[in-house]
Amino acid sequence: MSQQTAVRGAGLAGIGLGIGANLIWGLAFLVPVLLPEFSPVAVTLGRYVCYGLLSVALIVFTGTRLRGHSWPVWRSCLLFAVTGNVGYYFLLVQGIALVGAPVVAVIIGTLPVTVAVYGNLRRREFPFRRLALPVGVILLGLVAVNLSEIDWSGLGGRSLGEQLLGVGCAVLALAMWTWFGVANAHFLRTNPQVSSADWSTLIGIATLGLSVLAAPLLLVTGDAVGRGIGADSLWYLLLGSLVLGVLVSWGGTLLWNQASSRLPVSVAGQLIVFETISGLVYVFLASGKTPPLLGVAGMAVVLLGVLIGIRQARTA
Template sequence: MTGRAPRTYVVGLLAALMATALWGFTFLGPAAVAPVNVYYLVVGRYAVFGVMSLAVLAAHRGGLRRLGTRHLLLALHLGVVGYIGFYLLLSLSAQAGGGVLASTLTGLIPLLVTLASNATEKVLPWRRLVLPVAAISAGLLLVNGGAPHGRTGDGDVTAGVVLGFLACVAWSYFVIVNRVALNRVRPAAGNATWTACIGLGAFGASLFLLPLARSGDGPSPFSDAGTLRSFLLWCVALAVLGSWCATWFWNIASKRLPATVMGPVIGMEAVFGAAFNLVWEGRAPTFHELWGGLLVIAGVLLGSYLFNRANTPDDGHRPPTGEEAPAAGATGRSAEEPGTHAPARSGGRLPPGKR
């Protein structure tokens, strides 16, 4: 067997990168519709996402029946926690402690996902995760450390830190539980059905943000025809690209990659978001933005390389174990039975009750 990455792994990695790029695109939303209250944007975006999801479920009624009530409720709650819960907690963190603090805390997401996933899947020895995680964390801190440090006078740093950490936990929970759920429900429900159920959950929860939209700062998108037209176009773009397509690609990756790899890849969301904003602002990156982004990319590539090596047999460096056949045909045991060096997506998992 060569050291070349399996096709399934390559497809999963490309899908994960595409998802993070589309999520990074959504970072443009608040600036694009300013000074409209951002909560209106959230409700509008997920209203479009919800309508799309209803249309898909109407066309895939058989898949919805096969999904079952239990898994349907699981997908709905993932939409609530992963989309609305994360965004609301992050917004409250920014209000309490400042936008720089909230943005910097999102650097915990790759770390939380990677550590939690490796604790359950045992893909890599812990010492091998130190370098890629450190590179990604340093890169994200460097990018945010170069931003202007501003905070309102009545801000509460402690509350900002707590809310920001809870936001990171919410998104990390979505990444890990979504992957576990997808591996349990397939092939009963297709990717489109699962994505649509998540969309319905996000839409339903977004309706609770309407009071915040009406009472928050910023004008309504209905103030004039020009503002409304631009607002609706951005709602559709964010829903189609940043919600539907991004979730669809992420679900593809979730079926093919261990979350240990997907954790570092999440760090690319910040890089893509910064790149889109640079294009939007029409300027070159600062020193901190450039080298911080390069550190994140290096950490993602290193994590991917280490995982690929961990799943490529190396007879010259890996001693045989009692579970492996000493010679071809000597025992008749499969190389992918429990206890052997099988790919992480099919081995190394705890029973459902231990997750």
């Protein structure tokens, strides 16, 4: 097998892993919509406690090493646990609660653009002229997809302060994950001694520690679970937390780590469009609604942009 064929095979595998990760991550938009009676605090803590407990179980049964890692590795682990997990998702769910899922999707939906551009700024992998066309097409498609989903009349039930705070939460979440996506890929490339599976598990341990530390503070700051919640409804929270913690957090992170080690950051960043698209599709399926024509057209334009980006990368 020639080196070119091996590189091409790794790239195709990375693309498949990246798409798979984002199809799983799309569930993160669906679960809060299915659990509207529970507060963002409850959904966030439920997700990351389950993620952390799974990581503990994996360490016990698979023998993943906790010792032997340097302080810079653990420092990155803690920082990524905040920016890529607890802090990011809490802000995302809080934004959905304050201003609604469609508006948050508009902002978070620009992640493919911000990650691709920031990743290429931090580590110049392609001339920016090669990124201009695919990123521009993706951005155009995302605008069409998300604007078709905004119910502007629905904003009337929220105060201006709530809307601004919700938008601020979404923007901060966007900045956090943009930095995390690029920094995480850089870490995996410069620390080949840490496997993708071990790294997902180690971040889960750090996430559990942060969740345990944050829980008492969050529980005394207000309505931490939700009002009028019966014991039967808590089973839905447990099920949603298991889906988010086991499948979305650990499984999605594992696939994304493997994709990040195989692809240029600017290419991997463009694949994040599948999180937004899959999230909207899941919500449509759950609600029994039909997507508007503008939204369908926008999805087609987004996919076209991704294909152009992949072609540009392979040509380079």
